[in-house]
Amino acid sequence: MTKVEEIITNDQQRIARYAKALGHPIRMYVMELLSKQSCCYSGDLSEELPIAKSTLSQHLKELKDAGLIQGEIETPRIKYCINKENWEEAKSLFNKFLGTKDK
Amino acid sequence: MTKVEEIITNDQQRIARYAKALGHPIRMYVMELLSKQSCCYSGDLSEELPIAKSTLSQHLKELKDAGLIQGEIETPRIKYCINKENWEEAKSLFNKFLGTKDK
DNA sequence: GTCATTGTTCGTTAAATTACGAACAAAAGT
DNA sequence: ACTTTTGTTCGTAATTTAACGAACAATGAC
Numbered sequence: 001m002t003k004v005e006e007i008i009t010n011d012q013q014r015i016a017r018y019a020k021a022l023g024h025p026i027r028m029y030v031m032e033l034l035s036k037q038s039c040c041y042s043g044d045l046s047e048e049l050p051i052a053k054s055t056l057s058q059h060l061k062e063l064k065d066a067g068l069i070q071g072e073i074e075t076p077r078i079k080y081c082i083n084k085e086n087w088e089e090a091k092s093l094f095n096k097f098l099g100t101k102d103k
Numbered sequence: 104m105t106k107v108e109e110i111i112t113n114d115q116q117r118i119a120r121y122a123k124a125l126g127h128p129i130r131m132y133v134m135e136l137l138s139k140q141s142c143c144y145s146g147d148l149s150e151e152l153p154i155a156k157s158t159l160s161q162h163l164k165e166l167k168d169a170g171l172i173q174g175e176i177e178t179p180r181i182k183y184c185i186n187k188e189n190w191e192e193a194k195s196l197f198n199k200f201l202g203t204k205d206k
Numbered sequence: 207g208t209c210a211t212t213g214t215t216c217g218t219t220a221a222a223t224t225a226c227g228a229a230c231a232a233a234a235g236t
Numbered sequence: 237a238c239t240t241t242t243g244t245t246c247g248t249a250a251t252t253t254a255a256c257g258a259a260c261a262a263t264g265a266c
Contacts, residue, residue: 004128004153012131020126024254025111028119032200043212048110055255057214062253075263076212091201097135098194127224146242155226160244162224178233179242 015093021066026051026059030080031068039081118196124169129154129162133183134171142184 022028026049033040042060046053060080063069067086072079125131129152136143145163149156163183166172170189175182 007151007153008128008132012135013128016126016128016131019122019131023119023123023126025107025116025119028115028122028200029111032115035200035202041212046213050107050110051254052256053213054215054257058254061214076210078213094197094201097131097138098197099138144242149243154224156243157227157245158225164244165223176232179240181243 011093011096014089015097017066018068018090018093021063021068024059024062026056027063030059030063031082034069034080034082035087039079041077041079043077114196114199117192118200120169121171121193121196124166124171127162127165129159130166133162133166134185137172137183137185138190142182144180144182146180 022031029049030040030045033045042053042056045060046056049056060069060071064071067083068090069080070083072081125134132152133143133148136148145156145159148163149159152159163172163174167174170186171193172183173186175184
């Protein structure tokens with residue numbers, strides 16, 4: 001009868017999308033790293049993390065598809081950093097949701 | 104070689120668990136509702152939301168299993184509310200992650 | 207050109223997620 | 237006892253997720 005879009009707000013859709021992307025320890029690890037040190041190389045991640053590089057690649061793709069990170073080619077490596085614009089949006093959405101006073 | 108637990112912190116595991124639970128629009132909707140109005144009945148949710156009640160039940164179970172909500176029998180209905188203790192932990196973890204100043 | 211290096215894509219597999227309706231269980235009302 | 241209300245559980249199906257290794261592509265070094 002009623003459609004999802006009439007009930008679930010756009011913000012809820014978006015924050016759920018971000019939350020989903022953060023819903024894995026490896027991806028949390030990457031995001032936390034990036035929020036601390038501005039950028040990283042997947043080769044370095046691949047060394048520290050005990051997972052196949054193809055698996056890591058998939059996780060990075062997840063984060064990229066969710067808009068949380070972006071990759072920049074810096075041959076022969078790829079430099080990953082936070083996607084500032086979307087990250088700001090995500091933070092704003094989470095802060096609002098969490099009832100934090102700012103924003 | 105190295106184990107996941109040596110790399111991924113406990114906090115990262117926990118916040119990822121919470122994020123995963125929040126990674127669906129329906130569940131975001133419920134959590135947002137509960138953070139506003141302290142409690143709700145799944146019957147009411149079932150009416151507003153265009154999904155089967157069995158599906159809703161599953162989503163509520165997800166949130167319950169993640170520790171974000173708790174159900175209290177109030178026959179014949181079930182009253183759902185935030186699980187305060189875990190919600191505080193989740194907020195604290197998210198705030199730390201998001202780089203918010205408080206907490 | 208050939209060889210490393212770096213990271214993605216492919217193919218596969220196992221498990222988890224999402225969704226539905228039907229069946230079921232519990233408890234209160236008649 | 238029967239019915240109604242409320243919500244969970246069951247059975248099923250389609251899709252997505254997570255993981256691996258092998259194969260592949262791009263680029264720089266030899």
